[in-house]
Amino acid sequence: MLEIKNLHAEIEADGREILRGLDLTVKAGEVHAIMGPNGAGKSTLSHVLAGKPGYRVTQGTATLDGVDILEMDPALRAANGLFLAFQYPVEIPGVGNMTFLKAALNSQRKARGEGEMSTPDFMRLVRTEAGKLKITQDMLKRPVNVGFSGGEKKRNEILQMAILQPKLCILDETDSGLDIDALKVVSEGVNALRSPDRAFVVITHYQRLLDHIRPDVVHVLSKGRIVKTGGPDLALELEAKGYADFADEAA
Amino acid sequence: MAAVKETVDQVRAIDVDQYKYGFESAIESDMAPKGLSEDIVRFISAKKNEPEWMLEWRLDAYRRWLTMEEPTWARVHYPPIDFQDLYYYAAPKSTAGPKSLDEVDPELIRVYEKLGIPLKEQAVLAGVEGARIAVDAVFDSVSVVTTFREELAKVGIIFCSISEAMREYPDLVKKYLGTVVPTSDNYYATLNSAVFSDGSFVWIPEGVRCPMELSTYFRINEKKTGQFERTLIIAEKGSYVSYLEGCTAPQRDENQLHAAVVELVAMEDAEIKYSTVQNWYPGDKDGRGGIYNFVTKRGDCRGDRSKISWTQVETGSAITWKYPSCILRGDGSQGEFYSIAVSNGHQQVDSGTKMIHLGKNTASRIISKGISAGKSQNTYRGQVKINRKADGARSFTNCDSLLIGHDCGAHTVPYIESGNPKAKVEHEATTSKISDDQLFYCISRGLPTEEAVALIVNGFVREVLQQLPMEFAVEAQKLIGVSLEGSVG
Numbered sequence: 001m002l003e004i005k006n007l008h009a010e011i012e013a014d015g016r017e018i019l020r021g022l023d024l025t026v027k028a029g030e031v032h033a034i035m036g037p038n039g040a041g042k043s044t045l046s047h048v049l050a051g052k053p054g055y056r057v058t059q060g061t062a063t064l065d066g067v068d069i070l071e072m073d074p075a076l077r078a079a080n081g082l083f084l085a086f087q088y089p090v091e092i093p094g095v096g097n098m099t100f101l102k103a104a105l106n107s108q109r110k111a112r113g114e115g116e117m118s119t120p121d122f123m124r125l126v127r128t129e130a131g132k133l134k135i136t137q138d139m140l141k142r143p144v145n146v147g148f149s150g151g152e153k154k155r156n157e158i159l160q161m162a163i164l165q166p167k168l169c170i171l172d173e174t175d176s177g178l179d180i181d182a183l184k185v186v187s188e189g190v191n192a193l194r195s196p197d198r199a200f201v202v203i204t205h206y207q208r209l210l211d212h213i214r215p216d217v218v219h220v221l222s223k224g225r226i227v228k229t230g231g232p233d234l235a236l237e238l239e240a241k242g243y244a245d246f247a248d249e250a251a
Numbered sequence: 252m253a254a255v256k257e258t259v260d261q262v263r264a265i266d267v268d269q270y271k272y273g274f275e276s277a278i279e280s281d282m283a284p285k286g287l288s289e290d291i292v293r294f295i296s297a298k299k300n301e302p303e304w305m306l307e308w309r310l311d312a313y314r315r316w317l318t319m320e321e322p323t324w325a326r327v328h329y330p331p332i333d334f335q336d337l338y339y340y341a342a343p344k345s346t347a348g349p350k351s352l353d354e355v356d357p358e359l360i361r362v363y364e365k366l367g368i369p370l371k372e373q374a375v376l377a378g379v380e381g382a383r384i385a386v387d388a389v390f391d392s393v394s395v396v397t398t399f400r401e402e403l404a405k406v407g408i409i410f411c412s413i414s415e416a417m418r419e420y421p422d423l424v425k426k427y428l429g430t431v432v433p434t435s436d437n438y439y440a441t442l443n444s445a446v447f448s449d450g451s452f453v454w455i456p457e458g459v460r461c462p463m464e465l466s467t468y469f470r471i472n473e474k475k476t477g478q479f480e481r482t483l484i485i486a487e488k489g490s491y492v493s494y495l496e497g498c499t500a501p502q503r504d505e506n507q508l509h510a511a512v513v514e515l516v517a518m519e520d521a522e523i524k525y526s527t528v529q530n531w532y533p534g535d536k537d538g539r540g541g542i543y544n545f546v547t548k549r550g551d552c553r554g555d556r557s558k559i560s561w562t563q564v565e566t567g568s569a570i571t572w573k574y575p576s577c578i579l580r581g582d583g584s585q586g587e588f589y590s591i592a593v594s595n596g597h598q599q600v601d602s603g604t605k606m607i608h609l610g611k612n613t614a615s616r617i618i619s620k621g622i623s624a625g626k627s628q629n630t631y632r633g634q635v636k637i638n639r640k641a642d643g644a645r646s647f648t649n650c651d652s653l654l655i656g657h658d659c660g661a662h663t664v665p666y667i668e669s670g671n672p673k674a675k676v677e678h679e680a681t682t683s684k685i686s687d688d689q690l691f692y693c694i695s696r697g698l699p700t701e702e703a704v705a706l707i708v709n710g711f712v713r714e715v716l717q718q719l720p721m722e723f724a725v726e727a728q729k730l731i732g733v734s735l736e737g738s739v740g
Contacts, residue, residue: 050695053687078697090692094710100696103706108697143710160696 001199002026002168007060008224009048018044020224021060026168029196033210033235034203036221037243042203043087045221046172050084051077064168078104079111081167085157085174092144097156098126100144101163108164129162133189151182158189169193170201175209187212207239222246272530276358280473283340289313292445295340299414299448302421312434312444319438325601326630326662327570329506329543337508339446341473343390384495385410387451387467389480397451399463409454410465413481416452423454427485431514431551431578439510439572440547443479447512450480455490455521464720466495469509471531471542477508484514486521488554493524495723506534506569511546519554519581524562526719527575528727531567533734538597538626541569548575552584552610560587561604562718564727566734569598574632576605579613579644586615589715591727593734594627594659603633603664608674612643619650620712623659624735630662635678639670646675652682653711655704655735705732 002024009019018041026032036042048055049062051074062070069077092100106116117125130140133155145153154174161169171190175183190200190213202213210218210232218234219226220243227246228234283294292313296306321332343356385399387410403410409420417424434444451467471478486492496513509531515523525548534541544567550559561575577586588604606615615635623629635646652661663680685707693703709716709728716724 052691052695073699074691074694075697075699078695084695086692090686090688092689092693092707092710094713095706100693100706103702104693104696104698107699107702111697164696 001028002062002064002201003066004062005060007045007048007062008058009044009055010058012054012056017058018055018224019048022221022225024201024219024226026199026201028167028199029194030216031194031200031202031213033215033218034201034221034226035205035207035218035235035238036246038205040221041224042205042221043172044224046084046170046201046203049077049170050074050082075107076111078164078166079108083161083164083166083169085154085161085169085171087173087176089145089153089157091146091148093146095144097140097142097144101126101160104160105163125163126159129159132192133159133162134185135159150177151179151185154178154182154186155189158186158193162189162193167197168199168201170203172203173205174202175204175206183209183212207235210235220246272532276472280341280343282338282342282473282476285338285475286335287337287339287446291339295446295448298340298342299417301414301417304425305417308429308434309445312441313446315435316438316441316445319441321438325572325632326628326664327572327599327601329570329599332506332508332543334442336475338473338476339479340448341476342448384464384466387412387465389449389451389467389469389478390472403461403463403465406459406462407456408459408461409452411452413447413450413452413483416483420452420454423485424452424483427483427514427516429514431516431549432512432547437547439545440512443481443510443512443547446477447479447481450482450511450513451484452482453484453492453494455484455486455492457487458489459487460490461492464493464495466497468497471507471509475505475507477510479509480511482511482513483516484523484525485516486518486523486557488518489520490518491522491524493526493720495526495528495720497528497530506541506543508543508545509568511548513546513548513575515548515550515559517550517552517554517557517559517584520556521554522558522560523550524560525550525575526723527561527563527565528723528730529563529565529567529571530730532569533567533596533598534569536596538569541598542567544568544571544573546571546573548573549578549605550576550586551578552581552586552613554584555581555610556583557581558585558587560589560718562589562715563591563602564715564719564730565590565592565600565602566730568600571598571600571602573602574604576607577615578607578609579615579641580609581613582610583612584610585613587718588615588617588619588633589718590619591622591712591715591731592620592629592631593622593624593731594629595623595625595734596627597625598627598629600628601630601632603631605634606636606646608635608637608641608644608646611641613641614644615646617646617648617650618714619648620715621650621652621661622655622708622711622731622735623652623661624655626658628660628662630664632664632666634666635668635676636666637669637671637674637676641671642673644671644674646677648678648680650680651711652680653708654682654684701732701736704735708732708735 004024007019007022010017220228292309387397397411432440517523531542559577579586586606592600592602594600619631621629631650637644650663
């Protein structure tokens with residue numbers, strides 16, 4: 001589903017290279033965890049894939065179901081099934097959460113040549129999915145993320161994911177700022193979305209999220225490259241030993 | 252979300268130029284000779300068959316004006332205006348005065364149709380289409396038609412052009428004209444008093460709630476012509492009226508002057524809601540052409556517990572100089588000002604309000620949202636003044652500015668004078684930018700850039716949009732989208 005080959009990317013402003021020949025293959029139905037020390041390029045990877053401005057890709061390719069996404073406008077990447085759950089979801093004052101969701105959904109449908117979803121269908125969908133994530137009516141009516149707690153913001157990201165039904169979900173440090181209860185709710189939300197035709201890339205610094213979202217494959221990212229790949233046990237090993245070994249390997 | 256979608260569709264439909272009302276209509280005009288003199292003042296007064304006292308009133312204003320100097324305190328810059336190089340009167344030849352709809356030149360009706368202003372009564376009266384909105388259509392210097400007059404007359408409401416009011420209801424006009432904005436008020440108001448040509452007159456009798464929206468639509472068409480409109484609205488005891496004003500002009504290289512005066516009088520327990528959607532031609536992308544909009548608008552809450560509410564959506568004009576104000580004279584009276592000022596290109600906006608608290612327990616509320624893009628400058632200038640006798644007065648101001656891009660500016664200039672230690676005055680101000688993070692967040696969820704900007708901006712101005720009558724809120728939302736086209740990316 002996702003195929004990244006020899007990806008090099010730098011920060012536009014100062015030309016600092018962050019990703020240095022990254023390779024990654026994720027198949028449909030799989031959950032891949034990407035772990036690594038601070039500054040390894042974990043968030044940069046998620047930003048480059050989603051198309052955030054401020055980065056320059058200098059080499060390599062990234063395709064989603066065989067289609068090159070790096071040249072695509074970020075809105076079109078979303079319509080093609082890519083979803084990034086942000087580490088720090090932003091607040092948009094004055095724009096109702098429902099309004100935002102509906103605008104996003106219908107933009108994507110339009111870009112794919114599908115008709116708009118009717119309001120009753122949309123309301124039904126939102127009500128069902130919001131219920132699963134313990135998102136209240138009040139949160140749906142309030143402006144996007146404004147005054148939400150850290151846990152509410154992350155739950156809201158998962159709600160967007162559930163409504164937009166992407167093919168590839170990238171979770172950028174979704175566990176940061178969550179207490180254990182919130183972590184459970186968010187993880188259950190993610191697990192409920194697992195399916196044979198959807199893939200997940202879970203970026204995290206800590207192993208604890210992986211107790212709740214069980215990965216099929218674990219990668220270690222260091223200095224802009226994948227330096228080790230293994231099964232779920234690799235995460236436990238990292239938890240015990242830390243990242244010190246890998247910093248050396250990549251050097 | 253339909254509105255946002257429409258905004259974007261509309262933006263796409265407009266090719267190079269975003270101003271869609273820039274067309275010029277070939278309508279023959281009857282014009283005054285160029286320039287300004289006592290003779291021109293007499294000419295205008297004669298054209299309107301005005302009574303002698305009105306001519307004297309105008310001449311008095313004109314003589315005063317000659318001794319006055321143009322104000323320079325606003326944060327706007329423009330080359331000196333040559334007041335002798337303007338026409339002060341232009342009227343479509345076919346229209347001698349306001350008539351019934353079937354007598355109006357079909358060419359004029361078509362102009363208003365093209366502007367999206369329906370000048371029709373039959374279909375609406377029969378319930379076939381549209382909202383019930385009575386329109387006074389002012390074309391250059393004259394009112395060409397006022398709709399729904401008979402319908403309104405049934406409940407005793409007078410809605411007509413001010414020229415007609417001077418002939419038909421001289422006592423009412425004499426009693427109120429110039430009592431809110433005196434002829435000597437300021438440079439442009441004095442000029443207006445001397446040469447004003449047309450505008451609307453509204454009188455709501457005691458205890459009557461106006462059954463429909465009233466509106467005036469101003470159109471400048473002739474070249475080198477100034478438009479000097481004058482509007483007077485009186486709401487007697489316990490009455491209510493909601494009034495809306497709209498304006499557009501053709502696209503030209505020259506700058507044209509629009510200097511209006513609007514006076515509102517609210518008696519005991521009366522309420523006037525005055526909304527403006529201002530969309531004069533703003534000039535081209537290099538700052539050539541556009542309307543100079545120098546306007547004096549003031550409401551007098553003369554009676555106890557009266558209320559005046561100004562709502563404005565300002566997207567047009569090369570320069571806007573405008574401070575709709577309230578004099579809170581009656582005890583317990585209330586003044587409100589809700590404003591959205593959008594500037595793009597080289598537009599300059601200096602706008603705000605004045606709330607003068609004279610009566611006891613008076614209240615004012617100011618919500619101002621400025622959005623600057625391109626190379627524009629957007630200033631909020633507001634005054635809150637509490638008289639020493641205004642016990643229990645309270646005032647709340649909130650002005651927020653939103654910047655789009657790096658070359659524009661937003662400024663806030665509040666003047667607060669409180670002569671009463673028991674008064675409560677609050678002022679809040681914020682300036683923010685549409686952050687790249689907000690924009691990317693929306694785009695990453697599938698919203699195209701233009702739609703994302705429209706969504707964020709509409710969120711920013713929502714509080715004010717909610718104050719507009721429903722139909723106009725949708726229009727205003729679209730207009731804001733169009734005005735900001737191309738401001739990001």
